[in-house]
Amino acid sequence: MNDSDKIDEQKSLYDGVRGKAVKLLNRIDKTDAYLDKLLEVEMRNSELSGRDKALLYEIVHGVVRWMGRLDWILTGFYKGQFAKIIPNIKNAMRVALYQILFLDKVPDYAAVNDAVEFAKRFQGQKSADIVNGVLRSIIRSKDGIRYADRNEDLILFLSAYYSHPSWLVKRWVNRWGEEFTEKLMNANNNRPKHTIRVNRLVTSVTEMEKLLEEIKQKYYKGRYLKNFLKLASLNNITDWKYFKMGYFSIQDESTGIPVKLLEPQPGMKVLDLCAAPGGKS
Structure with missing residues (x-):
């Protein structure tokens, strides 16, 4: 296989909106690059339709914004150490879970299927089966997902549920109290206008x-x-x-x-x- 074929194969692995979202999230994990700059370059050089570009923007920003909650849930349902999964599979699961939890217009089965197919391309059927099992278990339990008990560990609960770093939550609670901190984090998670x-x-x-x-x-x-x-x-x-x-x-x-x-x-x-x-x- 020559270099041109390798490049084409690499591109095909990240085909589609979800594949491109995973690729961008991988780069954010590995570098200090600004998300908006990465998105700008990707959209300028891609042939995605206007609707697909809007979806890509929503997914990538949404995963970054809610990564704390997404990782809390995935860690709880994954049998093993979720943090040690390779970035491609980890971010594919994050992308799927974000759609399941926050995007009503995307059917759950579509989000799961894309993540499963993506995992299969990278790590084969065994990895795809694990991704499928974790995501479907979350869907079945979506209305009863458990977080830390806020009465026992308020900082941990707020940090995971509102996806803010615990050190910042602790500072805000000490400075402004629980009620205002919760309102502040909720406002901070709103999509920017x-x-x-x-x-x-x-x-x-x-x-x-x-x-x-x-x-x-x-x-x-x-x-x-x-x-x-x-x-x-x-x-x-x-x-x-x-x-x-x-x-x-x-x-x-x-x-x-x-x-x-x-x-x-x-x-x-x-x-x-x-x-x-x-x-x-």
């Missing part, structure tokens, strides 16, 4: 809304500022020609409030110390 700022030097909010409607992109008006729009999703929007033409920037609405409050007038001198359009200074 995607917001754009309409560049009114180039276009108008009305025209921007019409352009979004043409591509069937759902949006909501900003809560405080008229030139901000919240998007239901943000899949490959930076590849859209209107982004490149400067019609809008990806920017949280809160960042526009200081400008509104300062209300700079013509003739005033403004010292801009920011690093627009986006990113951290």
Whole structure:
């Protein structure tokens, strides 16, 4: 087998949305690479449809966000040391379990079947049978999954259930108490909202809304500022020609409030110390 054949075989192992999700999660496990950067490169170079790209984004972000709870459950159902499973199989099970627990539109059997087939390609039938058995056992017990007793070990319970590191949970509980900490972790696990700022030097909010409607992109008006729009999703929007033409920037609405409050007038001198359009200074 020549090098080209090996590359093609490697690519085929990670075919499809779930396979690509596993590949990305493997890279996150092995390196300090930023998730969003890895996703951006993968989506730019893949031939996935818009819907599949949205699913890939949801799965990878969801697994990372809920990895603490996913690993707690898998560790409890896996007969052996789940932590020592090879990354491909471990992440395939995480991907499947995330779909089972959090994605109602994905049937349980589809999530299990993809994970089983993936395990079979990498480690054969025995590994596939183990993956199948673990995931189906979880499905049967989905409504009765046990976590640590919060009355006996509050930190362990909150850490596993809300998927936050125990050291951080302990600090928050000591600082703010149990009730506020739980609310904070719950809010922290919400999917982030995607917001754009309409560049009114180039276009108008009305025209921007019409352009979004043409591509069937759902949006909501900003809560405080008229030139901000919240998007239901943000899949490959930076590849859209209107982004490149400067019609809008990806920017949280809160960042526009200081400008509104300062209300700079013509003739005033403004010292801009920011690093627009986006990113951290």
